[in-house]
Amino acid sequence: MEYRHPEIANVAKQLKARLKQTQDKKAVLRAPELLALIERIKTLPVGKRATFGKEVNLLKAELEKLVRESLFPKPSTLTPIDVTAPFDTNLSAEDRPKLLPAENGSRHPLMTELELILDIFARMGFTAVESRELDDDWHMFGSLNFPPGHPARDDYDTFVTDEELVAPAHTSTMQNRVLKAGKKQLDQGQPIAVVIPGRTFRNEDVDASHEHTFYQLEGVYVAKGIHAGNLAATIKAWLSNYYGREIEIKIQPFYFPFTEPSFEFAASCPFCDKKGCSVCKHSGWIELGGCGMIHPNVLKEAGIDAVKYSGFAWGFGIDRLVMLKYGIEDIRHFHSGNLKFLRQFT
Numbered sequence: 087m088e089y090r091h092p093e094i095a096n097v098a099k100q101l102k103a104r105l106k107q108t109q110d111k112k113a114v115l116r117a118p119e120l121l122a123l124i125e126r127i128k129t130l131p132v133g134k135r136a137t138f139g140k141e142v143n144l145l146k147a148e149l150e151k152l153v154r155e156s157l158f159p160k161p162s163t164l165t166p167i168d169v170t171a172p173f174d175t176n177l178s179a180e181d182r183p184k185l186l187p188a189e190n191g192s193r194h195p196l197m198t199e200l201e202l203i204l205d206i207f208a209r210m211g212f213t214a215v216e217s218r219e220l221d222d223d224w225h226m227f228g229s230l231n232f233p234p235g236h237p238a239r240d241d242y243d244t245f246v247t248d249e250e251l252v253a254p255a256h257t258s259t260m261q262n263r264v265l266k267a268g269k270k271q272l273d274q275g276q277p278i279a280v281v282i283p284g285r286t287f288r289n290e291d292v293d294a295s296h297e298h299t300f301y302q303l304e305g306v307y308v309a310k311g312i313h314a315g316n317l318a319a320t321i322k323a324w325l326s327n328y329y330g331r332e333i334e335i336k337i338q339p340f341y342f343p344f345t346e347p348s349f350e351f352a353a354s355c356p357f358c359d360k361k362g363c364s365v366c367k368h369s370g371w372i373e374l375g376g377c378g379m380i381h382p383n384v385l386k387e388a389g390i391d392a393v394k395y396s397g398f399a400w401g402f403g404i405d406r407l408v409m410l411k412y413g414i415e416d417i418r419h420f421h422s423g424n425l426k427f428l429r430q431f432t
């Protein structure tokens with residue numbers, strides 16, 4: 087571009103040369119020469135101000151464009167790499183394999199086990215509803231008896247988007263929807279019996295037993311006259327089914343805002359029958375999740391008569407269950423994409 091004001095033309099020449107040499111490309115946009123020109127605009131007599139100002143702005147726009155182009159070269163100038171290629175893409179055309187091995191992939195162990203678990207619940211009369219991977223604050227907390235500012239919200243280390251949407255930290259984010267959808271069933275004398283599998287997200291420090299992304303399975307059951315004994319029996323029945331042997335259940339008091347009373351539940355170790363082994367850290371018991379009787383406020387929020395009906399809910403981590411079943415020592419294997427790990431489950 088040609089600049090008519092000699093002063094501007096001079097700065098343009100200097101800064102374009104600097105842009106080629108410097109590593110910090112953006113610094114050119116803050117160059118004192120450019121800032122001085124911008125400052126000059128104000129000091130000029132009104133008659134000259136417009137044309138001078140216009141050229142300074144043109145220079146600024148041109149420099150911004152040049153900086154952008156130097157930072158982000160046009161895609162067409164780069165040779166595309168197929169990152170999914172099953173061979174080294176640096177190989178020359180003649181060295182690339184002519185035929186590729188036709189090895190079969192495998193289902194992910196989490197999906198295989200999840201299907202098995204859903205199958206057990208289907209036989210127990212539960213329908214499955216998938217959770218979601220983005221939700222709003224009201225479903226994640228408000229509908230579950232966590233008013234804004236409730237201290238228990240801090241326990242969930244929730245990811246929030248710029249638009250104030252949340253990446254659900256528990257599958258309970260679906261409870262209100264499931265309860266509302268099942269309300270009609272209750273009036274017809276049918277219970278609400280739903281399991282909700284889904285991916286959940288927490289801002290965890292990742293290590294061998296903690297991941298930021300993991301699977302949960304929520305269970306919701308509502309009918310007339312339901313009590314904590316039904317809850318314990320349901321969990322016991324499905325776990326015994328899953329591990330293919332009689333499992334004992336232990337529940338102990340805990341606190342969640344959305345259940346009252348709330349419990350943590352542990353299962354007798356399926357590997358040593360409570361004698362103690364490395365899997366259960368020699369305690370004979372394995373903690374599996376939280377559960378409780380659905381808080382009346384949660385039922386009311388979904389329009390269900392909390393005097394007439396009661397119910398229970400639970401949530402447990404699927405990853406942990408699968409780790410226990412197969413003796414997987416590190417939760418990070420699941421999302422590693424490591425084929426050696428995955429092929430053990432073919």
Ligand SMILES: [Zn+2]
Pocket residue numbers: 355356357358359360361362363364365366367368370371
């Ligand atoms: Zn054990």
